Amino acid sequence: xxxxxxxxxxxxxxxxxxxxxxxxxxxxxxxxxxxxxxxxxxxxxxxxxxxxxxxxxxxxxxxxxxxxxxxxxxxxxxxxxxxxxxxxxxxxxxxxxxxxxxxxxxxxxxxxxxx
Numbered sequence: 528x529x530x531x532x533x534x535x536x537x538x539x540x541x542x543x544x545x546x547x548x549x550x551x552x553x554x555x556x557x558x559x560x561x562x563x564x565x566x567x568x569x570x571x572x573x574x575x576x577x578x579x580x581x582x583x584x585x586x587x588x589x590x591x592x593x594x595x596x597x598x599x600x601x602x603x604x605x606x607x608x609x610x611x612x613x614x615x616x617x618x619x620x621x622x623x624x625x626x627x628x629x630x631x632x633x634x635x636x637x638x639x640x641x642x
Contacts, residue, residue, distance in 0.1 A: 534563070558599050564591030582623040589616050 540546035568587030575581045593613065597606045 530563075534560075559595075561591040561594035561598065564588070564594065567591075577627065579624070579627040582620065582627060586616070586620055 537546070565588050568584045568589075568591060571584030571587060572581060573584075575584055593609060593616075595601070596604055597609050
C-alpha cells in the first residue's frame with residue numbers, strides 16, 4: 528500500500544509540474560511504470576509454492592515487459608504491432624494451467640497411494 532501511495536504521489540507531483548523526475552535521471556514515470564509489474568512478478572516467483580504460482584509470476588513479468596516495450600517503442604515496436612504476443616502468451620498460459628492441474632492431480636494420486 529505504501530509503495531502505491533508513493534508512486535501515485537510522484538505521478539501527481541509530476542503532472543502538476545511541482546516535481547520533475549528528470550532531476551532523478553528518470554525521463555518519465557509513464558515510461559517506467561511497467562517495471563512495477565515486473566517486480567510484482569519477480570516477488571511472486573520468489574514466493575511461489577506451486578507450479579501454478581510460478582506461471583502467475585511469469586505472466587506478471589511478461590505483461591510488464593510487453594507494456595514497457597510497447598510504451599517506449601523498444602526495437603521500434605508499439606501496441607499495434609505487439610498485441611499478437613498477448614494472444615500467444617494467453618495460449619501458453621492456458622497450456623501451463625492445464626499442465627499444472629495435471630501435475631497436481633498426479634501428486635494427489637501419488638500421495639493417496641503412498642498412504
